[in-house]
Amino acid sequence: MKLLEPHTLKNLTLKNRVVMEPMCMYSCFNHDGCATSFHQAHYTSRAIGQVGLILVEATGVCPEGRITDRCLGLYNDSQKEALKKVVDAVHQEGSMIGIQINHAGRKCTAVDGVDTIYGPSACAYDASSRIPHELTLAEIQHVFHQFKEAARRADEAGFDVLEIHGAHGYLISQFMSPCSNKRTDAYRDGNLFIHGVIKAVKESWPETKPLIIRVSATDYEPHGYQVEDTIRMLKPSLDMLDAINVSSGGITPIPPTKIYPGYQIGFAHQIKHALNIPVIGCGLLGSSELASCLIESETVDFIGLARPLLRNPHWVIETAINRNIRESVPPQYERGFK
Ligand SMILES: Cc1cc2nc3c(=O)[nH]c(=O)nc-3n(C[C@H](O)[C@H](O)[C@H](O)COP(=O)(O)O)c2cc1C
Structure with a gap:
């Protein structure tokens, strides 16, 4: 097993095991959720840089699913067409590309086209956040439908991989944490909401393409949830997933107690072994030796x-050159590495 050797994820062959994690670029300056020339240049340059799998940033499944007014969306066909250009350009340079679909829930700060924000319960993220409307059972079904529709558009745009954003305190992880989920109905247990989203997505995301969920393994809260709870909540949906992208925190403003290279790797390893599924590890892994x-x-x-x-x-x-693997250099750039 080598970092820079090809590896498969379901039916997809990636040229190496490096994944560009989703990162919001807050660059939809028109507030229309459409990818711009910035997104195209940004993602295509990582493809020229030989990243195996590029995951496009958190993308709202509805207007109030966006984190900010400048976030990407995938709830109309103009947004789909704009993202298709990014997908085509990345494919042209030989990398695979996925997208992270998201509902921001109580962490939505967007105001353009957003009258109400939603959450599992009517409790705000912090003192400066709006109080979310507690989702009714019918509204929960509607959110599942919004995820399904975003997944359909992601497939139509040509994405190779779909990642559901279940981390960092957005709607799915709000359902997972007792700090944000105070419900008294069946959705008190986060696994039901996770399962509903994944099942809805599977109705439109092709069986042949990999489906990933990103989770926060723990919320770092004394009365919150631990990695063992995450494992329990993922179990009922396991046969619909192809990998888990393991992160942590973000549900409340409490940060991790210690941050150091690989600080989330213990969680990833524990989830990998408990669920017997491939995992993406992340968090201060910029040292190629590590x-x-x-x-x-x-x-x-x-x-x-x-x-x-x-x-x-x-x-x-640069990592390849340091290991004398010259094939990784795009021909146009060879002279830069002689
Ligand atoms: C500018 C920026 C934007 C981010 N946006 C997202 C996002 O859209 N979705 C997500 O899951 N994580 C997001 N993250 C978290 C990263 O994906 C990653 O988990 C975190 O930065 C730790 O990895 P690193 O040490 O390699 O940076 C973001 C991080 C940064 C720095």
């Missing part, structure tokens, strides 16, 4: 990089 070691020791299956790829779109190429 990343290689985590792959070669089979601790995780893929290395997720966010900020390292913001700093250096050529992280993969």
Whole structure:
């Protein structure tokens, strides 16, 4: 097992095990949720940089599903067409591309076209946030439908992979955490909401294409949930998933107690073994030695990089050159590495 060797995820062959993690770019300056020339250049340059799988940033399944007014959306056909251009350009440069679909729930700060924000319960994220409307059972079914429709558009735009955003305190993880979920009905248990979203997505996302969920393994709250709870909540949906992207926190303003290279890897490894499913590990993994070691020791299956790829779109190429793997250099750039 090597970091820079090809690896498969379901039917998809990736040229290496490096995944660009989703990162909001807040660059839909017209508030229309449509990808712009910035998104095209941004994602295509990571494809030229030889990243195996590029995950497009959190993209709202409805206007109030966006985190901010400047976030991407996938709830109309103009947004689909704009994203298709990004997909085509990334494919042209030989990388695979997925998209993270999201409902921001109580963390929605968008105001354009948004009168009401929603959550599992009527409790705000923090003192400066709006109080969400507690989703009724009928509204929960509608949210499932919005995820299904976004998944259909993602497929039509040509995405290879779909990631459901179940992390960082957005709607799905609000259902997972007792800090944000105070319901008294069956949705008190987060697994029911997760299952509903995944089942809805599977109705329109092709069986042949990989489906991932990103989760926060824990909310870091004393009365919150732990990685064991995450494992329990994912279990009923496991046969519909192809990998889990493991992160942590974001449900309340409480940060992790210690942040160091690989601080979330223990969670990823625990989920991998408990559920016997491939995992993407992430969090301060910019050292290529650490990343290689985590792959070669089979601790995780893929290395997720966010900020390292913001700093250096050529992280993969430079890592390859340092290991004398010259084939990773795009021919146009060869002279830069002689
Ligand atoms: C600018 C920025 C935007 C982010 N947006 C998202 C996002 O849209 N979805 C998501 O799941 N995580 C998001 N994250 C978190 C990253 O995906 C990643 O989990 C985190 O930065 C830790 O990885 P790193 O140490 O490689 O940066 C974002 C991080 C950054 C720096």
